[in-house]
Amino acid sequence: MERVICLGIGYLLGNFQTAYIYGRMHGVDIRQMGSGNAGTTNTLRVFGAKAGLIVFVGDVLKCAIAVVAARLLFGGSRPDILYLLMLYGAAGAILGHNFPFYLGFRGGKGIAATAGLIAAFHPAFIPMGIVLFFSVFVTTHYVSLGSLLIYAGFMVQLVVMGQMGVFGMDQAALLELYAIGGFLTVMAYVKHRANIGRLLKGEERKTYLFKKNQV
Helix, strand or coil: CCCCCCCHHHHHHHCCCCHHHHHHHHHCHHHHCCCCCCCCHHHHHHHHHHHEEEEEHHHHHHHHHHHHHHHHHHHCCCCCCCCCCHHHHHHHHHHHHHHHHHHHHCCCCCHHHHHHHHHHHHHCCCHHHHCCCCHHHHHHHHHHHHHHHHHHHHHHHHHHHHHHHCCCCCCCHHHHHHHHHHHHHHHHHCCCCCHHHHHCCCCCCCCCCCCCCCC
């Protein structure tokens, strides 16, 4: 039951579609512009850096709140699976972001929301996320490549820390944790399949923070 509660809370929070709401405030549907994706990168390309930052913060916060909510609700009663419940909350938020029910299940790709997971789940994940993303983004300007590396790094670190006993869970709970992490990783790669194709062909669009981007 705890898992369902965390997943449900996360999904409802994830349905706060920051990019879509921002676009509607400016008279457009962001999903009909640029790449058609309701996320931070497309907002940055269409509206500029300020809009991109606003959407990024909103998407990060909704997932982080889902993780924190799971911790507050079950930190005292279920410490034995707390990190698993926190990951369920994050998974719900990412699913809600990617597949919002009131938008015909057409949302974003979940990377900014995943940044909220990394920020709130365990402090040890933060340096990994920053280093992997920005080392790639600064040198290549490919947001998609940095995003995919973040998920690969998150999955590896999740398993390593789990087997080291950092999360304080038994092996059955750890395997479930890894399964949820693996599901999120696979979903991210599937959502980025077109980007992966363009990266392999050398045709992926580059993104810049402080200069005009191609829409």
